Amino acid sequence: MSIGKTIRRLRKSRGLTQRQVGDVLGLGVTTMSRIENGEDSLLSIVRIRQFAEALGVSESELTGASDANGRSQPPIAIHGQLAVHAVVIDGFSDMDLPLTLHPEYLRTITRRPLSNLRAVTIDSDDMEPTLRPGDQILIDTRDVRPDRPGLLFFCTDTFKGVRRISTTFNSGFVHIRPDNPAYGEGENIDTSNISAVGRVIWSGRRM
Structure with a gap:
């Protein structure tokens, strides 16, 4: 419920x-x-x-974060290997580091089953200031459509990682770019060449 x-x-x-x-x-x-x-x-x-x-x-x-006896449920650890798609992702490390969230907070982020979620730790500065090395992101592997703006975790023939995606006037292409201008202005990609792993739905940063 x-x-x-x-x-x-x-x-x-x-x-x-x-x-x-x-x-x-x-x-x-x-x-x-x-x-x-x-x-x-x-x-x-x-x-x-x-x-x-x-x-x-x-x-x-x-x-619903407590059981029938009123005891709080333990925090949920979301592991990178829970992903539906198992891929080796260049530019990321600490793949074995779980993202631990309390159930009641996780439910404000998504209602997806845990098997649809993947946690990854950022190990690159190409998406700064949005995402910085050491940040953790939560990916919804059921949302793989490249036709909506946002941050996608996806693979092309030359790149695997997170990029900001936006639609172009030609519906057959999307524009992808890093948020860090030092890495260029991005490029237009044929949607047929994009194999999306999932959409970034949450990011967390150590303070």
Whole structure:
């Protein structure tokens, strides 16, 4: 069950309307409806905490991060080798370093099964300042379409790694580029020559 559907169940069990809960949190009925219909992408950690307080439950109960006895689930470690596509990626290291996230935080990022996710540590400065050496990224291996802007982890005949991707006027091509201008302005690539591993959906940095 999504967090939004849990919110709806708890709200109704308390005899509250969407407007009443929304007024407490500063949310309109339309936004409340979208959240309760499963758009968990609208829920940040702060917003989840606010909903939990408004409904009188713990964050763990709201997110499903606790078991039937109320005990918190342990953090989830996402390993690079959980990827659907096993490839050797130049420019990356520490492939055995797992990305550890708490379940309730992971659910604000994606609802994908763990088998669809891959964690990789950046070992190149070609995407600075967006991604820096030592940053960890979370890749959704089910999202391999190159026709939407964003950061893709993909392979061509000459390159394997992360690049920013944008569509061009010719629908058969996309433009890929590094964010670090020292590595050039990028190039137009025929979409038939792109073998995408997945889309970058999260990045974390050591402070």
